Amino acid sequence: MSLVSKLKQRNYQIAVIIAVLAVILAFWKPHVLVEGLQRACLYAVIALPMALILGIVGIINLAHGEYMMLGGYFAYCLNVYVGMDPLVAIVPALIAFFLIGMASYRAIIKYVLGAPELNQLLLTFGLAMVLEQMANLIWTSRPIKLPLKYVSASATIGSFTFGTYEFIYVGAAMIVLVGLQLFLKRTSMGQAALAVGQNPRGAKLVGIHVDRTYLLIFSLSIALVGAFGAIFMTRHSIFPLVGAPFTMKSFCLIAMAGIGNLMGVLWCSLILGLAENFVLSFRGYAGWADILFFALIVGVIIVRSRQRQVK
Amino acid sequence: MRNSRTLLYILILAVLFTLPFYTGVYLLNVMDIILIYMALALSWDMLLRSGQISFGMAGLFGVGGYAAVLLHLNAGLNPLVSIVLGSLIAGALAWLIGVAVLQLRGMYFAIVTLALAEIFRVIVRNLPDLTGGPEGTVLPSAIFSGNSTKTYWLTLSVAVVSIIASEIFRRTRIHFALTSIRNDEIVAKSSGIDVFKYLVFIFMVTSAIQGLTGGAYAHIYGFVSPEGSFSVDFTLLPIAMALLGGMHSTWGPVVGAVLLGVVSEFLKLQIPYGHLLVYGLIIVITILFFPQGIVGTLGQRFRKYGSR
Numbered sequence: 001m002s003l004v005s006k007l008k009q010r011n012y013q014i015a016v017i018i019a020v021l022a023v024i025l026a027f028w029k030p031h032v033l034v035e036g037l038q039r040a041c042l043y044a045v046i047a048l049p050m051a052l053i054l055g056i057v058g059i060i061n062l063a064h065g066e067y068m069m070l071g072g073y074f075a076y077c078l079n080v081y082v083g084m085d086p087l088v089a090i091v092p093a094l095i096a097f098f099l100i101g102m103a104s105y106r107a108i109i110k111y112v113l114g115a116p117e118l119n120q121l122l123l124t125f126g127l128a129m130v131l132e133q134m135a136n137l138i139w140t141s142r143p144i145k146l147p148l149k150y151v152s153a154s155a156t157i158g159s160f161t162f163g164t165y166e167f168i169y170v171g172a173a174m175i176v177l178v179g180l181q182l183f184l185k186r187t188s189m190g191q192a193a194l195a196v197g198q199n200p201r202g203a204k205l206v207g208i209h210v211d212r213t214y215l216l217i218f219s220l221s222i223a224l225v226g227a228f229g230a231i232f233m234t235r236h237s238i239f240p241l242v243g244a245p246f247t248m249k250s251f252c253l254i255a256m257a258g259i260g261n262l263m264g265v266l267w268c269s270l271i272l273g274l275a276e277n278f279v280l281s282f283r284g285y286a287g288w289a290d291i292l293f294f295a296l297i298v299g300v301i302i303v304r305s306r307q308r309q310v311k
Numbered sequence: 312m313r314n315s316r317t318l319l320y321i322l323i324l325a326v327l328f329t330l331p332f333y334t335g336v337y338l339l340n341v342m343d344i345i346l347i348y349m350a351l352a353l354s355w356d357m358l359l360r361s362g363q364i365s366f367g368m369a370g371l372f373g374v375g376g377y378a379a380v381l382l383h384l385n386a387g388l389n390p391l392v393s394i395v396l397g398s399l400i401a402g403a404l405a406w407l408i409g410v411a412v413l414q415l416r417g418m419y420f421a422i423v424t425l426a427l428a429e430i431f432r433v434i435v436r437n438l439p440d441l442t443g444g445p446e447g448t449v450l451p452s453a454i455f456s457g458n459s460t461k462t463y464w465l466t467l468s469v470a471v472v473s474i475i476a477s478e479i480f481r482r483t484r485i486h487f488a489l490t491s492i493r494n495d496e497i498v499a500k501s502s503g504i505d506v507f508k509y510l511v512f513i514f515m516v517t518s519a520i521q522g523l524t525g526g527a528y529a530h531i532y533g534f535v536s537p538e539g540s541f542s543v544d545f546t547l548l549p550i551a552m553a554l555l556g557g558m559h560s561t562w563g564p565v566v567g568a569v570l571l572g573v574v575s576e577f578l579k580l581q582i583p584y585g586h587l588l589v590y591g592l593i594i595v596i597t598i599l600f601f602p603q604g605i606v607g608t609l610g611q612r613f614r615k616y617g618s619r
Contacts, residue, residue: 060418060422111599112598115598117417118359121364121418123595123599125366125425125550126591126592126595129547129587129590129594130595132591134585136585137582137588248429288433290429290433291434293426294430298423301411302414305414
């Protein structure tokens with residue numbers, strides 16, 4: 001494969017763009033590079049489970065960020081009532097949210113799998129509202145943050161100081177991405193899931209239990225995002241609406257990467273994370289960083305539709 | 312049959328118009344809320360008939376509100392004129408967004424509209440010189456200096472305008488175009504329907520209605536703020552109302568708005584902080600158990616008995 005045809009592949013294209021930007025940034029504004037990397041991995045780790053659900057179950061889960069928010073509250077409650085450190089609470093959160101995911105799938109999601117896309121969107125939107133308002137009713141809308149000492153760890157290189165604790169996002173993103181890739185490519189269960197994602201009917205014909213695969217993938221994704229809620233709440237304060245922007249940003253990343261492209265999600269979140277931190281670094285314009293993802297998604301949609309028309 | 316139905320409409324309209332003469336202020340205020348949400352629910356349903364789902368009502372509602380209030384304050388326009396201009400501005404904005412985004416449909420369009428309220432909120436917050444920033448802008452006095460009878464007539468006319476618009480869209484060629492786009496876009500295209508043009512047009516019209524509603528609301532309550540004007544209420548409640556009443560019809564959203572509007576007054580007193588929970592539950596339950604809504608389900612029943 002020549003270099004040129006390699007460049008035509010989306011992932012390589014994006015990787016080259018990022019590499020060039022990163023080199024420029026490293027000299028000009030090093031903190032943008034470091035914090036952008038951390039933020040990008042935060043986005044990636046939330047978007048990956050959503051991409052998994054969309055790619056295999058075929059449902060766009062608008063309640064995705066809300067499960068993360070619940071995961072944060074779960075870790076908070078364990079900390080307050082049992083005294084468990086949020087990072088230890090990842091393990092019980094994984095188990096609890098696997099069960100919650102199973103319950104959600106069995107009770108709700110299963111019934112709209114064959115329904116029109118509109119009904120699926122409305123249903124998960126309603127579910128998001130229910131979860132949000134439930135959290136609002138139980139914990140009120142007051143932001144909650146635990147006083148943890150280790151989150152403010154930092155390192156200094158020359159005159160440049162940066163937080164080191166946030167590299168936990170990078171670690172989490174790597175674990176989730178590599179773990180998911182290994183699961184999907186190396187295990188028979190993962191290969192079955194990929195087959196179901198490509199063609200549910202064909203998968204059924206060769207004897208794969210489609211419904212059980214959907215259940216497994218949905219619960220696994222909810223478990224991942226719920227457990228990440230425990231990591232998220234160590235650094236950020238949580239409140240009922242904290243998850244909603246992440247749902248939209250995750251979808252933006254998935255739409256940029258293309259459905260079913262897990263590696264692409266990581267590259268696209270690097271673009272979004274670096275771009276947001278770049279805007280944040282200008283004093284007086286920081287407020288505009290929150291709408292960058294919107295500009296990105298509209299840009300992607302316009303480019304995509306041009307490409308489609310040419311074809 | 313036709314004459315008696317027209318007579319019925321005129322009678323209902325007359326009763327609604329003269330309502331202020333024999334009821335109290337409280338009921339009129341409740342009616343204001345119901346009529347505002349009724350217009351939003353109708354506008355949402357009108358777009359849904361083309362198969363596109365919008366979660367962006369709160370965004371265009373807020374844009375209409377801000378435009379009306381700022382035009383009134385800065386250009387010194389009459390409040391009613393500024394409300395109409397605000398609705399036109401919301402429509403024009405929707406045209407721009409629609410041209411960019413309606414190339415792709417389904418979930419892409421839905422998610423982009425979901426982001427709209429958030430986007431407009433960020434923009435409004437970051438332009439403090441024009442919009443008053445995070446604190447919002449307060450009008451020196453509400454429209455008609457707070458006269459509840461005239462306010463009621465304003466909201467009534469907003470609701471009537473949206474009902475008429477919805478009926479026009481149901482009775483003309485546009486209805487067939489939108490329905491065929493919803494059912495099968497390729498067939499619609501091969502029958503000579505300019506799909507993109509129709510979708511942009513309907514998105515523009517519904518957004519203008521949302522802007523009109525937002526302008527009326529902002530002038531009635533006399534203030535706009537990033538959190539209040541783009542609140543999720545204005546997306547969630549109309550969807551719950553239209554779904555419960557029944558999609559793809561004029562009377563479904565109307566029935567849903569009246570039902571839920573009355574219920575919400577009760578709920579606000581019972582669970583002041585979590586009453587939105589009930590609307591979320593209504594959406595989930597309606598989609599799971601009777602996606603046709605009340606009007607659709609009852610209509611089916613009647614047709615069944617009729618054929619027997």
